[in-house]
Amino acid sequence: MAFSEKVLILRTGRFKEYDLWVRFLSPTRGILTGFAFGGCRSRRRFCGCLDSLNLVLFTINAGSRKKYLTLEEGTLINGFSTLKTQRDNLGIAANCIRFVQQICLEGDDSSAVYSLMLDSLLLLDNKVRVPSFFPLLFKAKATFMHGYEPLFNSCSRCGLLLSKIERPSFLYDNGQVVCSGCVRNSDQGFKARQKSLMFLDRLRLTRPKDWIAWNPEQEVLQDCFRIVDAYVQYHLE
Numbered sequence: 001m002a003f004s005e006k007v008l009i010l011r012t013g014r015f016k017e018y019d020l021w022v023r024f025l026s027p028t029r030g031i032l033t034g035f036a037f038g039g040c041r042s043r044r045r046f047c048g049c050l051d052s053l054n055l056v057l058f059t060i061n062a063g064s065r066k067k068y069l070t071l072e073e074g075t076l077i078n079g080f081s082t083l084k085t086q087r088d089n090l091g092i093a094a095n096c097i098r099f100v101q102q103i104c105l106e107g108d109d110s111s112a113v114y115s116l117m118l119d120s121l122l123l124l125d126n127k128v129r130v131p132s133f134f135p136l137l138f139k140a141k142a143t144f145m146h147g148y149e150p151l152f153n154s155c156s157r158c159g160l161l162l163s164k165i166e167r168p169s170f171l172y173d174n175g176q177v178v179c180s181g182c183v184r185n186s187d188q189g190f191k192a193r194q195k196s197l198m199f200l201d202r203l204r205l206t207r208p209k210d211w212i213a214w215n216p217e218q219e220v221l222q223d224c225f226r227i228v229d230a231y232v233q234y235h236l237e
């Protein structure tokens with residue numbers, strides 16, 4: 001059974017004289033590996049599109065026994081050529097891609113992470129200067145979109161709005177916020193600044209292009225790092 005999809009190539013490698021394996025992010029099936037037999041020399045079927053960080057329309061054959069995927073042919077949609085000449089932005093892109101490889105597994109519904117990844121690459125390909133905290137926001141957003149959306153806007157036990165909670169705690173096991181009156185000794189969480197949780201709540205509703213103009217305080221970024229790190233470790237590692 002063959003299907004066609006626009007996928008993002010993450011890595012490639014040679015395994016015989018002219019054959020390549022290709023690891024890619026699919027918009028619907030998570031991260032997959034396919035084999036391009038004769039991929040190193042077939043310009044007719046692949047026209048030089050088999051490189052990492054290329055967006056490619058592949059015709060993919062899953063075969064009747066589904067043992068492995070064969071890449072039949074590919075057409076380059078976007079090679080992000082500007083990004084590939086800019087060291088800083090390329091480093092940021094590599095950082096985001098590493099994270100996607102960490103959280104996205106084969107067979108996952110990857111549509112949300114895929115569109116976030118493409119949004120980010122299009123932005124980074126645009127010669128813009130993105131802030132150094134971009135990968136942190138990307139990781140938070142990707143985690144939230146990939147099935148672990150926290151609830152920041154109110155205490156999950158009494159309903160008090162976050163804007164009225166003076167010393168909120170973030171519970172990383174269930175992604176909820178509780179006020180100081182509702183926190184229990186058995187909770188798995190820690191105190192975070194109200195403004196940091198508001199910042200993360202705002203992040204949920206924005207896209208990468210919105211982040212360029214942001215200038216959060218250092219302590220907000222520190223909180224975000226701690227929250228995202230604890231949340232990812234608990235749920236995804």
Ligand SMILES: [Zn+2]
Nearest residue numbers: 155158179182
């Ligand atoms: Zn409460």
